[in-house]
Amino acid sequence: MYQQQSLRNLFLRTNGLIRIRPKVRVTDNYTLSLVYTPGVGHICKVIQGDPDQLYDLTITNNSIALLADGSKFNLAKPQKMIPNLEAISALYKAFYDVDAYPIVLNRNIMHNVSDYLLVIDNLSPTYKTIVLIDIENNLACQILQAVEKTKLDCSVIITNSENLREQLYDAALIKATLDCRSILKPSQLEVVRKAITSIDFKGLPNNLTNILISAYAQGLREIHKNKWYHHTIRNVEPDHFVKKLNDLYIYGDIAQYNKWSDGHLLQKNDFYQNALELHRRYNGMITIELKFSPRSLEDLFKIYESSYKKDELGQLRQMLIDDPNKLREITFQKNYAAIITNGTAILGLGNIGPAAGSPVMEGKSVLFNALGGIDLMPICLKEKDPQKLVKIIRCIAPIFSAINLEDLRAPDCFPIEEEAVHNLHIPLMHDDQHGTAVVSLAAVINYIKLTKKNIKDLKLVINGAGAAGVAICKLLHGHGIQDIIICDTTGIIYEGRPQNMNEFKNELASFTNQNKIKGVLKDAVKGRDLFVGVSTAGSLTKEMIKSMNKNPFILALANPVPEIMPDDAIEAGAFIIATGRSDFNNQVNNSLAFPGIFRGAIDTRAREINLEMKIAAAYAIANSIKDSDLCPTRILPGALTADIPANVARAVAIAAMQTGVAKINIDPDKVFDQARKLIMEGNMPSL
Structure with missing residues (x-):
């Protein structure tokens, strides 16, 4: 019975208290294209045109970043704060339906208050409220003083994780701030907090929900009185918000369905409108979910109250200090990863900024969960400078078992990935580079x-x-193709080319185009067997294909319009044509690769994702189609083929162990079984 349960036992029994759940179940290509490309590109453009739409179309409206650095307890390794972070995240979710995404800060490289402000400011494109827990008192005062003087695009709250009533007051403050879309200074937050603390919490858990609602309502009234709400809030009356929270307590998640009308049901005849409606309907694509189900909020309050009195979070921290390996056993950390962008190369839209790029990160999070069983926190950073970006990534990395870099512009993406891999020693990959490469191979x-x-x-x-x-x-060169020519906007790259070169192109020139052929694309394709286009629409012509070797293979991967349309390529003599689009045969879809690659790397605790692991993933994808079933119109499986992520995970795990980058040895069949179970038994609502 839950009256006899405790936070400590819940951690030990459920491997942590929280997980990330997609709000939509991806069961077919149509839903996939609404949640991710190409539908998500439309959502990005809507937000780019009207930044206020971020609140309606993404998780921003109900999400916060929850940060800890271990300074209050003087922890040498701040990862020991994960139980505290999970406990607070679960509390915020259960009592006020706030999604709090935990981050552990690397105090070893955060030397002053400006480093904390740098991280806070960079998290603000997605998270408009940042909560820091258990910060050492002097440091906390310095941070709040600096925040008061600095123009930030988020509210900053510092709280104590081991005082239950303070946490409930702060939860009410956070909920009121989020619902009013308010960005408040610490002095303003203190005014709202003072109003909330006028509600007496001493009688809890008796009359719990009424007291929680009253505290929340007090916060709303104070924000309303001072007109501190966001200009997009159409109904600013506190009673409007109170009713919504009350409905949530009574009806649970289905309360949101009340806002759906028959006129807004998804219809397959208007694709981009459906994508917009889906994101608006759910306010983003992911949410925090508890791993346990309390019988009531009163029971949950008693669990927290009893556990806090016994200092069970302190006991868990000590357990992790005594045996660091238990971190992956008793917390959600072993399955918690991040997807990080700075919005400089979002899909085919370019440098549209981190906020407008948020829907892509959420869509990718859905795919990581649906196809890899991985909990993925979307992080959209402001920083454009590669060195500073790497520092921020290092500052927020300790809690994550892996990091997927996404939509970073070239050539910045190359040193960012290289430096991050060098410093972090966890599975880290820039998917735009390597996911596409693996599926192409x-x-x-x-x-x-x-x-x-x-x-x-x-x-x-x-x-x-x-x-x-x-x-x-x-x-492809690493796997044996020796004769390669690569072109850019200037033409064929060759060693010693005087214009439009950089250190990365010079590196390519050192092992490609050994005959130093010069010219443009039409000169480069002559006598070639393979064409890979990651460029622009219409750049490959029929005449170019006719100049290639017999039975050429064309991978025209530009999106949404490929370098040449499939019918034209076949007419010109192409043996096989592959594109990046789901409406043509042979889609080169990164989702065939990244879920399984990260699953296998996480399960073996790999220090990196190396060449051998990528090649192993490519063979696992290729071999998913029987040789007897191969034909020019079917050389790649569909993106949602059930066993592919598990097969890729097993192959990657084997390669990680064979090449010595795995920190643990594990039965590859166990990796397959665990991956398949996570994927096939996901608890997600159907669209």
């Missing part, structure tokens, strides 16, 4: 099976020297 493997060509004899041309082009070049 899988397609080439099956092309070789069909044509019986020798990989060492293949001649490859790549059009595009950005993030994906560079990674594809390196991976």
